[in-house]
Amino acid sequence: MPHDHHEPEDIHNNLSPSGHPYRTDDDTPLSYWQVMEISVRELLAEKGITTAREITAQIDKMDARSPINGAQVVARAWCDPQFYAALMNDASTATRDMGFDIGALKLIAVENTDDVHNMIVCTLCSCYPRNLLGLPPDWYKSRAYRSRTVREPRSVLAEFGVTFPSSTQIRVHDSTADMRYIVIPKRPIGTENMLQNDLVGLVTRDSMIGTGLAITPSTIIEERQTP
Amino acid sequence: MQKVRVKPLMPPGHVRTPAYLRGKIGIIERSLGTFPNPEALAYGVAASDLPLHRVRFTMSDVWEGNAENPNDTLDAEIYEHWLEPVDAT
Amino acid sequence: MNNAKNSPNDHSPTFKLGRRWHDMGGDTAGPITMEQLADTNHDFSLWEKRVDALMIIGSAKGFFTVDGLRRVLEDLGEDAFETMTYYERWIMAVNQNLIEGGAYTTADLAAKMSQVAARGDTYGDAAAPV
Numbered sequence: 001m002p003h004d005h006h007e008p009e010d011i012h013n014n015l016s017p018s019g020h021p022y023r024t025d026d027d028t029p030l031s032y033w034q035v036m037e038i039s040v041r042e043l044l045a046e047k048g049i050t051t052a053r054e055i056t057a058q059i060d061k062m063d064a065r066s067p068i069n070g071a072q073v074v075a076r077a078w079c080d081p082q083f084y085a086a087l088m089n090d091a092s093t094a095t096r097d098m099g100f101d102i103g104a105l106k107l108i109a110v111e112n113t114d115d116v117h118n119m120i121v122c123t124l125c126s127c128y129p130r131n132l133l134g135l136p137p138d139w140y141k142s143r144a145y146r147s148r149t150v151r152e153p154r155s156v157l158a159e160f161g162v163t164f165p166s167s168t169q170i171r172v173h174d175s176t177a178d179m180r181y182i183v184i185p186k187r188p189i190g191t192e193n194m195l196q197n198d199l200v201g202l203v204t205r206d207s208m209i210g211t212g213l214a215i216t217p218s219t220i221i222e223e224r225q226t227p
Numbered sequence: 228m229q230k231v232r233v234k235p236l237m238p239p240g241h242v243r244t245p246a247y248l249r250g251k252i253g254i255i256e257r258s259l260g261t262f263p264n265p266e267a268l269a270y271g272v273a274a275s276d277l278p279l280h281r282v283r284f285t286m287s288d289v290w291e292g293n294a295e296n297p298n299d300t301l302d303a304e305i306y307e308h309w310l311e312p313v314d315a316t
Numbered sequence: 317m318n319n320a321k322n323s324p325n326d327h328s329p330t331f332k333l334g335r336r337w338h339d340m341g342g343d344t345a346g347p348i349t350m351e352q353l354a355d356t357n358h359d360f361s362l363w364e365k366r367v368d369a370l371m372i373i374g375s376a377k378g379f380f381t382v383d384g385l386r387r388v389l390e391d392l393g394e395d396a397f398e399t400m401t402y403y404e405r406w407i408m409a410v411n412q413n414l415i416e417g418g419a420y421t422t423a424d425l426a427a428k429m430s431q432v433a434a435r436g437d438t439y440g441d442a443a444a445p446v
């Protein structure tokens with residue numbers, strides 16, 4: 001079968017631009033849904049609605065989005081009071097101004113404090129700030145997470161290994177409509193002297209959904225344990 | 228802050244108001260401006276712009292005696308046509 | 317006092333029949349599984365990434381809205397949620413919205429699918445440019 005190796009999408013048969021290997025789906029039996037995908041894609045190209053190049057560009061754009069983007073936003077919010085204020089006022093504009101291509105994403109930042117812990121869910125489908133953080137994790141789309149988070153957030157958090165005293169208020173945000181949410185986790189104690197760039201590595205994906213906390217660097221834990 | 232009740236309606240079709248909040252009372256945490264009505268967008272017909280609000284409920288508002296922790300809260304975005312004002316008593 | 321009537325605590329036929337399967341907030345459900353926590357599907361395969369791209373592009377070009385996709389996903393029913401993968405459901409919703417939006421006809425799709433399926437037994441064979 002002839003292959004045109006100048007087709008930009010051919011590069012996807014091996015590695016993404018960011019170097020991630022694609023799952024090998026080329027040598028598994030062809031499924032009905034794959035046939036549908038190929039057919040829809042080719043029909044749209046034949047009708048002049050899209051091109052292979054446009055589809056490839058869109059895949060590249062999505063591949064480039066990851067929780068690291070959000071971690072950079074959080075680290076800056078921890079270090080830069082002016083940016084923090086702008087982020088809490090209008091998170092879409094603040095992240096866009098930072099240089100992130102978030103498209104039409106309408107973002108609200110919610111901040112964890114000593115008294116409040118925020119947690120994000122979408123009970124009706126699986127809305128997620130994908131234009132900033134990339135695609136959501138499997139569990140975010142699961143029946144268990146979608147059903148239980150609004151009724152028993154503390155039990156769900158415990159399954160992620162996160163517990164709070166009853167004096168800490170849990171605020172659950174159900175993304176029911178047009179806004180998407182990012183949690184600004186608490187800056188770990190003992191990181192006061194760390195630079196913004198080094199703080200980025202402490203901000204996990206789960207900490208920005210609210211099912212995790214920012215990482216306390218092991219060196220700080222060791223120092224605290226040493227008398 | 229404006230106290231509101233989510234209308235206890237149960238229509239068929241595509242809506243973005245979760246069933247577990249229908250009939251429940253909360254306060255408008257913030258208003259978000261207007262957005263095209265998803266109930267029309269879903270069917271490809273002309274959609275008018277509707278005000279959208281973030282409504283905050285306490286877990287005891289939503290789950291009554293079964294709340295895991297009564298003072299925890301739940302925020303959701305609800306379109307205005309699903310809300311009715313509750314007069315302060 | 318909050319009436320049980322017309323609330324999630326209302327077990328009347330009106331409520332139970334009216335509430336739709338996807339509207340699952342507050343339902344009882346099992347724990348988040350280790351498999352879900354491991355997030356094994358996070359690196360999607362090429363065909364799934366293409367479905368995602370088609371969804372964005374079709375929406376950006378005005379053929380449908382995210383609510384149009386959600387409507388089809390909801391109408392697919394609970395069985396589809398349990399038995400089809402995420403992007404299997406999405407390609408079905410994208411396709412239906414594209415037909416409804418006039419991008420192509422069911423006859424176009426029927427002819428194309430039969431042609432694509434005849435190209436080979438694997439995705440690699442079927443997706444290759446002819």
